[in-house]
Amino acid sequence: MQVESKRLAAVEAVKEIKDGMVVGLGTGSTAYYAIVEIGRRVAEGLRIRAVATSVQSEELAVSLHIPIVPFAExxxxxxxxxxxxxADGALHLIKGGGGALLREKIVAASSKRLIIVADASKTVVRLGRFPLPVEVVPFAHELTLRKLAALGCEPVIRQKDGTQFRTDNGNLIVDCHFGAIHDVEGLGLSLHGIPGVVEHGLFIGMADKLIVGHEDGSIRVLTSTR
Ligand SMILES: O=C[C@H](O)[C@H](O)[C@H](O)COP(=O)(O)O
Structure with a gap:
């Protein structure tokens, strides 16, 4: 079961959290299990402070009495x-399926270590089967979409409940169907060159460790060589 694989990976990652740490809380159905496990350890006496990558994760953390601190502190x-x-073998990632990529990237960029937790379905030889989420400001987004399409993808504005999905930052998510991505660094630079693009879901060279849970109950750990 995928759910159990996700939980296995998440629980393994949380073992790395020690007293006194400042912990970044991710977003999504796998990060959910990490937050729940952190909440369990906090209830047992673990002393940490946390920051969250989404409103959803912050609300979950608060409900579990995990101390959330303002970023200013x-x-x-x-x-x-x-x-x-x-995630590919070099630990380059596509993120943003839940629309939280901007806050996730801001938090990851200020983290000493980024541990990614996933079930086995997330590991790929080459990134791109999953459409790349790109956060775009609503203003003149039709023009931004044309520039995205010119990079060789089919851009689709994400919908939710029959209306355009909005991120926690009030922006749109455009899911860009590129197919296999052969030059992740080059694509990342090209996306940053488009006015109107706030951030993209390629996390290049950011992850330190990937913990993959498998359905047979085993765990595989990949560590970055960077
Ligand atoms: O915006 C969402 C995040 O990048 C998630 O971490 C990502 O989509 C994976 O989510 P899940 O663990 O639910 O597959």
Whole structure:
């Protein structure tokens, strides 16, 4: 069961959290299990402070009595545990399936370590089967979409409940169907060159560790060589 694989990976990652740490809380159905496990350990006496990558994760953390601190009080984040939509052998990622990629990237960029937790379906040889989420400002988004299409993808504005999905930041998510991505760094640079693009879901060279849970109950750990 995928659910059990996700939980296995998440529980394994949470073992790395120690007293006194500042912890980044990821977003999504796998990060959910990490937050629940952190809540369990906090109830047992673990002393940490946390920051969240989405309103949803913050609400979950608060409900579990995990101390959330304002970003202004945080210099660096010791470790962030987050999920991913795809991860390749170099630990490059596609994230943003839940629409939280911007806050996730901001938090990851200020984290000493980024641990990704996933079930085995997320590991790929080459990124791109999962459409790349791109956060776009609503203003003139039709023009931004044309520039995205010119990069060789089919851009689709994400919908939710029959209306355009909005991120926690009030922006749109455009799911870009590129197919196999052969030059992740080049694509990342091209996306950043488009005015109107706030951020993209390629996390290149950011993850330190990938913990994959398998349906037979085993865990595989990949560590970045960077
Ligand atoms: O925006 C959402 C995040 O990037 C998630 O971490 C990602 O979509 C993976 O989510 P899940 O663990 O639910 O597959």
């Amino acid at each position: 945080v210099e660096t984040i010791d470790v962030t545990i987050d999920g991913a939509d795809e």
